[in-house]
Amino acid sequence: MADLRKEMPLLARHEGVWEGVYIHVDTDNNVIDRHRSRLQCQFPSETEYYQINTYTWDDGRTEEIHFPSTYRDGKIWWDNERIIGNCWEADAQTIMLRWERKDLPNAYLYEMIQLSADGNQRARTWHWFENDELFKRTCIKETRVA
Template sequence: MELKDRMPVLYRHLGVWDGYYRYFDKDGVKIDEHKSRLLCRFPTEHTYHQTNFYFWQDGKKETRDFPTKIENNKIIFYTEVSGWAAEVTLDEFNRTVMLYWVRTNEENLHLYEMIQISDCGKYRSRVWQWFKNGRLLQRTLIDEEFVTTDWQSYENLQPEYADIA
């Protein structure tokens, strides 16, 4: 059975996504915001590769790269973050993916993420809940719009803040 049949919700995320991240402390006060472009690809039946480009209005930029492997219908992270991503099989609407991950360089910090993709596949919303020593530290809200499945055309581009919708 092909990957798109084994993991149909995850496979719907294939392509380029432009978005906006907003970070809030545990009391709901905004502490940061930036734009993003994500390249989501499945190079083989057993791998997923995501590259995140972040852009702040003041010109700051950051790139994070997440090559992964796929085992037992889960994406396994093993770089600067470790953890997993999996479809929520209880979601009869086939919209939800859950993630659990830790940053390997930060002690006692872990995150849970929920990704909700729209039925039309053009929009997705993500929520990160950050926990430090078992207590809520902050939340990140992410709104994204689908750009194209043609991630190859975007792989070597270096966009600017103004290029992201």
């Protein structure tokens, strides 16, 4: 049986609770959305990765999203009501993701996550494409809080 923590050691280092800020910008780098985040990254078993994202906006809105996944072929795979996609380790500090939002036809995203050497800081960037044309970017800075 596969052991996710051993086969994806960088992903395993992301276990815990992360807080940060998401900043969405258009192609001219104008801010179109900004909100706080709290992500819980968990490994319920040797073959499961589970993430809970909680977003909070200054106007009081909140959103909580659960992302169960499966592990196979050296990658994490998502297929739920919101997204379909996968992630893999590119090198010792970088995780790459390619995913699609099911509510955005003809759109897909690439995400890069960089983990600091001490494992307590993350930088993430998303590139959003629609019909293969960049239409938005998301920049995320996070700190491990637990």
